[in-house]
Amino acid sequence: MSGHDREDEGIDGVEDALALVGRGAARAHARHQDPGRGTERSRGAADREPRDQPDHRDQSDRHGRGGSRGPAAGAAPVDRRGAMPWSAARALASRVARATESGQLARARRVPLDRALGLILAEPLTALTDLPSFDTSAMDGWAVSGPGPWSVHAASAASAASAVSAESAVPGTSGTSDASGTQAAPSTQATPGKPSKGPARKTSPAGILAGQAEAEPLPDGVAVRIATGARVPADTTAVIRTEHARTDSTGHLHAVRQPTPGQDIRSRGQECRSGDRLLPTGSLVTPAVLGLAAAAGYDELLTVPRPRVEVLVLGDELLTGGLPHDGLIRDALGPMIAPWLRALGAEVLATRRLGDDAEALHRALTASEADLILTTGGTAAGPVDHVHPVLARVGAELLVDGVAVRPGHPMLLARLPSGRHLVGLPGNPLAAVSGLLTLAEPLLRALSGRARSAPYHAPLREPVPGHPHDTRLVPFVYRDEGLVPLRFHGPAMLRGIAASDGIAVVTQGGARPGDELEVLDLPWTASVDGGCFT
Numbered sequence: 405m406s407g408h409d410r411e412d413e414g415i416d417g418v419e420d421a422l423a424l425v426g427r428g429a430a431r432a433h434a435r436h437q438d439p440g441r442g443t444e445r446s447r448g449a450a451d452r453e454p455r456d457q458p459d460h461r462d463q464s465d466r467h468g469r470g471g472s473r474g475p476a477a478g479a480a481p482v483d484r485r486g487a488m489p490w491s492a493a494r495a496l497a498s499r500v501a502r503a504t505e506s507g508q509l510a511r512a513r514r515v516p517l518d519r520a521l522g523l524i525l526a527e528p529l530t531a532l533t534d535l536p537s538f539d540t541s542a543m544d545g546w547a548v549s550g551p552g553p554w555s556v557h558a559a560s561a562a563s564a565a566s567a568v569s570a571e572s573a574v575p576g577t578s579g580t581s582d583a584s585g586t587q588a589a590p591s592t593q594a595t596p597g598k599p600s601k602g603p604a605r606k607t608s609p610a611g612i613l614a615g616q617a618e619a620e621p622l623p624d625g626v627a628v629r630i631a632t633g634a635r636v637p638a639d640t641t642a643v644i645r646t647e648h649a650r651t652d653s654t655g656h657l658h659a660v661r662q663p664t665p666g667q668d669i670r671s672r673g674q675e676c677r678s679g680d681r682l683l684p685t686g687s688l689v690t691p692a693v694l695g696l697a698a699a700a701g702y703d704e705l706l707t708v709p710r711p712r713v714e715v716l717v718l719g720d721e722l723l724t725g726g727l728p729h730d731g732l733i734r735d736a737l738g739p740m741i742a743p744w745l746r747a748l749g750a751e752v753l754a755t756r757r758l759g760d761d762a763e764a765l766h767r768a769l770t771a772s773e774a775d776l777i778l779t780t781g782g783t784a785a786g787p788v789d790h791v792h793p794v795l796a797r798v799g800a801e802l803l804v805d806g807v808a809v810r811p812g813h814p815m816l817l818a819r820l821p822s823g824r825h826l827v828g829l830p831g832n833p834l835a836a837v838s839g840l841l842t843l844a845e846p847l848l849r850a851l852s853g854r855a856r857s858a859p860y861h862a863p864l865r866e867p868v869p870g871h872p873h874d875t876r877l878v879p880f881v882y883r884d885e886g887l888v889p890l891r892f893h894g895p896a897m898l899r900g901i902a903a904s905d906g907i908a909v910v911t912q913g914g915a916r917p918g919d920e921l922e923v924l925d926l927p928w929t930a931s932v933d934g935g936c937f938t
């Protein structure tokens with residue numbers, strides 16, 4: 405561990421944990437620029453400003469790989485040290501996967517609604533029916549025809565096959581009902597009109613209920629009880645809410661105020677007509693989309709399957725349980741990467757721990773059936789860093805070999821002869837997160853059929869030193885409508901990111917308070933982008 409990793413005093417863990425409350429606020433702020441947001445007090449700069457910044461001059465020359473392993477010619481610009489600029493690397497990761505997008509759409513599958521959450525629509529969601537599919541009462545009350553007062557009639561309707569059938573007719577009474585209609589209307593005033601065809605019709609004291617087949621047309625001057633969601637009979641002028649009407653002793657209904665024509669009737673097709681496009685291809689299937697799809701008549705949705713990912717954790721020094729001892733440390737990436745990938749919409753086939761074994765890595769790469777392989781560790785030039793040599797051995801094409809970003813400098817992206825992609829994440833845990841956000845996230849987004857995320861920005865509240873050549877990715881919390889950088893952001897540390905609301909992008913030269921910084925959401929903090937539905 406280098407000197408800049410030592411950030412171990414004075415942190416107020418409770419304060420940092422509290423910052424989690426602000427999740428999603430940065431994006432909301434950036435999109436809506438809401439001036440009225442809360443005024444939570446920010447902590448002092450000294451409390452959070454990194455006291456011991458990475459020595460960038462030291463790190464910038466440590467990437468000691470030869471030019472023969474450089475990125476594919478023409479893939480994207482590289483800087484003078486062979487590392488690709490951060491934004492170019494992200495764009496390339498998206499592009500290479502989008503080149504297979506038609507293949508993704510070709511692999512689209514119809515899945516039942518209860519298995520579609522979090523997937524991406526591979527075709528537009530087109531209404532299969534009018535919505536509503538019939539003129540619908542919006543209220544419990546009375547369907548009336550013409551001007552009042554109205555003669556109250558019992559409802560007459562055929563029961564729909566699956567609907568709750570209306571009770572049989574109630575014997576006539578000479579009594580009255582109050583506006584709540586708890587008593588039956590006189591059966592002597594059976595609904596007039598043409599004789600019905602089809603199923604036998606019954607009169608109902610409850611009136612026309614939701615789920616019943618179409619009632620007889622309503623004659624002028626007549627009122628019939630009707631429930632919210634029920635079909636409105638033909639020739640109905642309006643629905644009067646129960647609380648806005650009363651009946652007199654002669655069985656006539658009076659409105660408290662005259663209804664306007666169409667009042668409290670949801671007309672057929674008000675929301676959409678059959679064939680209307682409700683959502684475009686590429687939409688994320690959210691709970692709301694599932695509800696809309698069901699309402700619009702869908703049992704299944706054509707969706708892009710989740711990209712399948714295999715995680716290969718490299719390193720002989722890693723323990724899967726207990727306390728670190730004898731130079732061995734806990735594997736922090738095995739437990740982190742798979743759930744992170746799932747939150748990005750991937751299906752994780754396996755997380756396999758291979759140690760520092762070049763043969764095992766070779767076998768794993770050649771046998772994998774995943775769309776994307778992710779390795780952790782072994783990307784640098786140490787004696788047991790096997791990723792580059794094994795990629796060369798299998799004939800992989802290095803599309804990205806090092807990115808001008810801190811942390812995460814040695815991350816890489818390769819295309820295997822099988823056409824599968826491999827992202828090599830550096831072993832330092834925050835560097836691995838950087839690789840996830842820089843290469844894996846755009847690649848998975850493209851493979852799963854999602855649109856590119858629109859970059860957004862939020863103002864910085866405290867200064868952040870920059871790297872002379874590279875982009876910095878800095879965990880932040882969102883306070884007082886601005887980004888406050890967190891300490892504990894050394895490449896080997898997860899303490900900052902675990903308490904953060906997201907990652908701020910600091911370009912070369914650093915940033916000052918008031919500067920608008922690009923913000924990267926974490927999948928569980930994203931407020932509009934979905935992705936956490938796995």
Ligand SMILES: Nc1nc2c(c(=O)[nH]1)N[C@H]1C(S)=C(S)[C@@H](COP(=O)(O)OP(=O)(O)OC[C@H]3O[C@@H](n4cnc5c(N)ncnc54)[C@H](O)[C@@H]3O)O[C@H]1N2
Pocket residue numbers: 463466467468717718719721722733734735736737738780781782783784785786789811812813814829830831832833835895
């Ligand atoms: N000569 C050079 N040395 C290094 C370079 C370089 O360019 N030239 N780059 C440095 C940078 S920057 C990083 S980041 C790391 C990347 O190293 P590797 O990807 O090869 O990863 P390892 O050497 O295997 O591990 C690095 C570090 O991370 C720890 N680690 C690894 N896996 C895990 C895990 N699953 N959970 C927790 N910690 C893990 C490992 O023990 C090491 O401490 O290389 C620098 N060196």
Ligand code: MOO
Pocket residue numbers: 463809810811812813814830832834835895896
């Ligand atoms: O700086 Mo490395 O890229 O330590 O994470």
